[in-house]
Amino acid sequence: xxxxxxxxxxxxxxxxxxxxxxxxxxxxxxxxxxxxxxxxxxxxxxxxxxxxxxxxxxxxxxxxxxxxxxxxxxxxxxxxxxxxxxxxxxxxxxxxxxxxxxxxxxxxxxxxxxxxxxxxxxxxxxxxxxxxxxxxxxxxxxxxxxxxxxxxxxxxxxxxxxxxxxxxxxxxxxxxxxxxxxxxxxxxxxxxxxxxxxxxxxxxxxxxxxxxxxxxxxxxxxxxxxxxxxxxxxxxxxxxxxxxxxxxxxxxxxxxxxxxxxxxxxxxxxxxxxxxxxxxxxxxxxxxxxxxxxxxxxxxxxxxx
Numbered sequence: 625x626x627x628x629x630x631x632x633x634x635x636x637x638x639x640x641x642x643x644x645x646x647x648x649x650x651x652x653x654x655x656x657x658x659x660x661x662x663x664x665x666x667x668x669x670x671x672x673x674x675x676x677x678x679x680x681x682x683x684x685x686x687x688x689x690x691x692x693x694x695x696x697x698x699x700x701x702x703x704x705x706x707x708x709x710x711x712x713x714x715x716x717x718x719x720x721x722x723x724x725x726x727x728x729x730x731x732x733x734x735x736x737x738x739x740x741x742x743x744x745x746x747x748x749x750x751x752x753x754x755x756x757x758x759x760x761x762x763x764x765x766x767x768x769x770x771x772x773x774x775x776x777x778x779x780x781x782x783x784x785x786x787x788x789x790x791x792x793x794x795x796x797x798x799x800x801x802x803x804x805x806x807x808x809x810x811x812x813x814x815x816x817x818x819x820x821x822x823x824x825x826x827x828x829x830x831x832x833x834x835x836x837x838x839x840x841x842x843x844x845x846x847x848x849x850x851x852x853x854x855x856x857x858x859x860x861x862x863x864x865x866x867x868x869x870x871x872x873x874x875x876x877x878x879x880x881x882x883x884x885x886x887x888x889x890x891x892x893x894x895x896x897x898x899x900x901x902x903x904x905x906x907x908x909x910x911x912x913x914x915x916x917x918x919x920x921x922x923x924x925x926x927x928x929x
Contacts, residue, residue: 632693662927702761713764759885793830794919821861828854829907853892
């Protein structure tokens with residue numbers, strides 16, 4: 625059994641990761657700026673702290689694996705709140721990496737990155753292809769990856785950057801599309817979509833994302849970016865039709881103008897995930913949405929997953 629530090633542990637993917645790690649018997653130190661709730665975080669050594677100002681030494685002492693989810697999410701707000709994105713995605717990452725300098729116990733630093741680093745690059749996106757972000761959010765995440773590369777070369781810190789593609793499932797944030805749309809289906813309210821709904825997304829079920837993350841932390845691969853994608857990309861309008869089938873509800877669509885920084889297509893090449901990590905996503909979109917719908921019907925509490 626190993627000792628993990630999970631940052632952003634009260635968040636969507638972080639909460640699921642802590643639950644899986646503790647269930648497997650690992651020792652988990654969990655940290656988040658927000659209060660922790662639910663049985664998963666109660667099983668961990670949880671700390672409500674700001675990673676920009678707290679003393680990192682007690683969190684890092686003896687830690688073998690760091691899974692760094694903490695950050696500032698969201699594409700659209702990054703245009704108007706760049707200071708928060710710079711602090712949350714760049715400065716926190718640099719402070720953690722600096723804190724790991726000279727700690728030989730560290731076996732892997734895993735950065736939660738994003739498909740937004742690809743931006744207008746050709747799809748399916750390959751990790752060794754171009755990165756052309758079209759939003760400040762994507763740019764700050766790419767900067768965090770470059771910091772990992774820098775500290776890997778100069779301080780010998782082993783690292784991986786996992787580029788997640790549209791993770792969904794029970795516990796998803798209330799501002800994210802599937803939670804909003806499934807809630808609207810339950811309540812009979814309209815849903816808002818940007819543009820005509822022809823954007824293509826590579827949807828990744830949260831259990832697949834978590835399994836890939838934990839496995840990636842513990843395999844020999846290092847000094848790489850790796851896509852974590854769902855294995856099949858569909859247009860937004862097709863995902864909406866799937867929601868209507870699962871819920872038995874017809875959704876009333878309110879079309880908004882296309883949003884700045886919204887990528888028209890995300891589609892992951894998963895060759896490196898399969899080769900370096902030995903993982904293949906297994907959850908079809910319809911199955912994952914059905915499980916998220918069941919969660920919505922139970923009340924949609926973040927820790928009730």
